[in-house]
Amino acid sequence: xxxxxxxxxxxxxxxxxxxSIKCEQNLGHDTMYWYxxxxxxxxxxxxxxxxxELIINETVPNRFSPKSPDKAHLNLHIxxxxxxxxxxxxxxxxxxxxxxxxxxxxxxxxxx
Amino acid sequence: xxxxxxxxxxxxxxxxxxxxxxxxxxVSPFSNLRWYxxxxxxxxxxxxxxxxxxxxxxxxxxxxxxxxxxxQSSLHITASQLSDSASYICVVVTWLGAWGNQxxxxxxxxxxxxx
Numbered sequence: 001x002x003x004x005x006x007x008x009x010x011x012x013x014x015x016x017x018x019x020s021i022k023c024e025q026n027l028g029h030d031t032m033y034w035y036x037x038x039x040x041x042x043x044x045x046x047x048x049x050x051x052x053e054l055i056i057n058e059t060v061p062n063r064f065s066p067k068s069p070d071k072a073h074l075n076l077h078i079x080x081x082x083x084x085x086x087x088x089x090x091x092x093x094x095x096x097x098x099x100x101x102x103x104x105x106x107x108x109x110x111x112x
Numbered sequence: 113x114x115x116x117x118x119x120x121x122x123x124x125x126x127x128x129x130x131x132x133x134x135x136x137x138x139v140s141p142f143s144n145l146r147w148y149x150x151x152x153x154x155x156x157x158x159x160x161x162x163x164x165x166x167x168x169x170x171x172x173x174x175x176x177x178x179x180x181x182x183x184q185s186s187l188h189i190t191a192s193q194l195s196d197s198a199s200y201i202c203v204v205v206t207w208l209g210a211w212g213n214q215x216x217x218x219x220x221x222x223x224x225x226x227x
Contacts, residue, residue, distance in 0.1 A: 004155070040219055041150075041199060041201075041219055041222075042217060042219045043156070043201065043217040045214075045215055090155050100158030100161060101146075101148075101156070101215070102158075103155025103157070104155050105153070105154050105155050106153070106154070
């Protein structure tokens, strides 16, 4: 069973559309994250959620909004998509403050 | 400015050979340093986690070193295998107290192992 699963794996959409990426973890972790990996393979944190409470919100546009219906899910909703949003988005989870991050396999978003 | 720099950017080695990847950081305050392996099309997978007091940590053929004084770390891969072909990412973590941890990612070293 996949520990951290993201859907969809690929997402191609036009500028101006609204889309969502779903993430679920079955590890029982209490913290979940969203990362953006750009074309240079650099991973940058976007959001961190602990027990449904936002802890860290990096300087991302407010078109991006994380939504956590419960401890096991952290979905990423993006409004008014722009060309520069094209990237691979990774969901991750972690148990407490010391454990390793467990990543999903990523969602490749292409905005045309 | 908190930064994590890795070298080389890419590396090609023959199967069975050893290699060493470098990571230099300016992140402060330091909590721990992690090495991740990212296969193409997959999410990163944790290899090692080292705190300030740990100088060396091994995970199979992977051995990570940490010099917290010079703010340098290395990842040594012994007897490389074709399956080692991947990107290796160095991550330095700070502790923000009630705000939790902040992760700083390097841009990675792309390793290709050829037969």
